Amino acid sequence: MPRIPADEILIAGHWRRGGGLPIHTVNPADGSVITTVHAASVDDVDEAARAAAAAAAAPEWRGLLPHQRARVLYRIGDLTEEHAEHLSALQTADTGKTLGETRALALSAAGTFRYTAAALETAEDALTPSRGPYVTMSVYEPIGVVGAINPWNSPIASDAQKIAPALAGGNAVLLKPAEWTPLVSLAFGRIVHQALTEAGLPTALLAVLPGKGSIVGDAIVRHPLVGRIGFTGGTGTGRTIARTAADRLIPAALELGGKSPTIVREDADTAQALAGVMYGIFSSSGQSCIAGSRLFVHSSLYDSFIGELVDRVRKLRIGPGTSPDTQVAPLVHHKHRDAVAAYVELAREEGGRVLCGGHSPEGEQYAKGAYYLPTVIDSLPNSARVCQEEIFGPVLVALPYGDEDELVAEANDSVFGLACGIWTRDAGAAWRLGRRIEAGTVWINTYKQFSISTPFGGMKDSGLGIEKGRDLIRAYQRQKSLYWGTDTAPLPWAN
């Protein structure tokens, strides 16, 4: 049973205090300090990277065949499921999310390990068509040490999506959780540590290194032994990391921000669309890269749809993530709540109409928490800052549309291209719009559904590279081509 991590982090296979500054993790439901984690220092990153490189090269790991590595991944999946309630409680305390959401995230992490293990067992090197007197093969090999840098919104799911394919690919991983939410990553680190220990493998195959992005994250990206970066987070940070990675000529996969359009056509099933729009933006209190934060409704039903939406949003139940009744939980941190509130003020200054929400809830039970009411704003053009910038909170901007070409132009008029939702009963329109909108994922008559077996990535400023799907392990490997001569005669030129 992994105990609740107190002040130790995982460096070079050992649990100990980091040499960096203390992080006081805060429960955003009431502002209380949960615990103090001693962050990693730059020296700790260096020590972890050296130990990880040795672990990745160790014969007991490097020599494992894919089906043998897969057994370790299955074990991590099983342990994660066994401890799902503990991981969920920890993540709810650290991020504020509801227990329902964090339970689903913990179970999805277990599923990610099992799926990756199965993909690993069935991954094939390829014999390529021969064009001469030789046999050609394309094979895949470990990179060595890879960095995984994650944001605070869904730590355990993002951790699993990077650690599982990285280990499957035969690598060692340096994981950097977000400063605000290190606890579940540390608990998950204990699970991986246990599975590695049971299998007699080097425990330095995973390091968990919390701390400031500009110090610990940067040290990982710059470390000469790190051969690949998997990053999920904001677009600005992604650009900074990509620049350093480009300089070092190492690959960096970037899963970045979004401002995803949701489209409600005149022929939509409005009951279904209302529920989907609300879930798309207000679940996880809008702190989701794929949140459907820009709503386009056909002008023929705009007033009635928005009227009904606002009535229903006002009735959403606000409360701590630990209450089974809660639909909208606190935001991750008081500072983030204030940033969201500042965006709503900006919308007001720009002439927006705040139809509901627009402030923190009143009442003693909310006084100490990082709560913000679900908010719907309209009467702003798509060019307004709140329509263009990622707010990452429970704030929806609504816009009417008439003509389909104008709709497509406005929906695509964004630097982002992460996701899109389309609500319609017209299959032809769904197909047409689904192909015209610039987004890595399009949901038709559903929203925010996720499957590890379906590739995920962003277009434009929403990212570079793909996570998940059947080929997820290949991104964590280096391809090599082998030519094996079959002719006994010398090469003709040498004759």
Ligand code: NAD
């Ligand atoms: P962030 O970019 O501030 O931080 C993400 C991670 O990067 C953190 O661990 C941080 O410490 C680290 N970091 C910061 N500066 C760094 C640097 N110079 N070098 C290396 N690492 C550094 O993002 P956030 O505020 O934690 O998370 C919210 C963002 O994440 C939103 O933009 C959201 O859309 C995005 N996100 C994207 C996806 C996706 O799959 N596309 C999923 C979840 C979240």
